[in-house]
Amino acid sequence: MPAASAPPSAVVDLLGLVAYGELLAFDRMAADARLAPDLRRRAELSAMAAAEMTNYRRLADRLTELGAHPDDAMAPYVEALQAYHDSTEPRDWLEAVTKAYVGDAIADDFIREIAGALDEPDRQLVLDVLHESRYADFAAAEIRAAIGTDPRVANRLSMWARRLVGEGLSQAGRVAAADRGALTALIARGDWEDPQKLFRRLTAAHTERMTAVGLNN
Structure with missing residues (x-):
């Protein structure tokens, strides 16, 4: 027997969460671009910020197709996600790119896992709009x-990365509470035998990313 479709409310809630994440990503990248040490990198990050708005529009259009108002779908997540970004405001360019590399990647990994429980076309839409490689x-x-130029930078950025993870996990709890259970129900549709296995996969991916750039987990 085929698996039941995800409840419409759960789909709307997940799309609302991802849409607000894209909107915040645009805001943050545009601000971070001003921290860039040269115009080349400023222009590159600004172009990526523009792409986030395109992603947001795709999600907002899909929410409208589903009969939901994008603002209403995003509203439950505004406080928690904004609190995370407010508490992890980068002080310089290297903190900004570390936040992008570490914080965004963990969130994207988690959303990809949840998206696996969606039906098409929503599954592919979510996968498409997550941050490009x-x-x-x-x-x-x-x-x-930066580490190649000054190895001492690794310690500072490693500490910053650990703070990002801690703040992210704290705010994830607030997101779950704000969700009113819809995302929890969607997660339950996944094929994970044990939630701890999901956590271990996310942790392993995070550790691999940290090692790949020379940071201490």
Whole structure:
């Protein structure tokens, strides 16, 4: 027997969460671009910010197709996600790219896992709008170059990365509470035998990313 479709409310809630994440990503990238040490990198990050608005529009259009108002779908997540970004405001360019590389990647990994429980076309839409690999590649290259120039930078950025993870997990609890259970129900549709296995996969991916750029987990 085929699996039941995800409840419409759960789909709307997940799309609302991802849509607000894209809107915040635009805001943050545009601000972070001003921290860039040169015009080339400023222009590159600004172009990525523009792409986030395109992603947001795709999600907002889909929410409208489903009969939901995008503002209403995003509203439950505004406080928690904004609190995370407010509490992890980067002080300089390297903190900004580390936040992009570490914080965004963990969130994207988690959303990808949840998206696996969606039906099409919503599953592919969510996967399409998650941060492109070129953003992670760009951030990773910046971190490696900085550590190559001054190895002492690794300790500072490693501590910053650990703070990002801690703040992210704290705010994830607030997101779950704000969700009113819809995302929890969607997660339950996944094929995970044990939630701890999901956590271990996310942790392993995070550790691999940290090691890949020379940061201590």
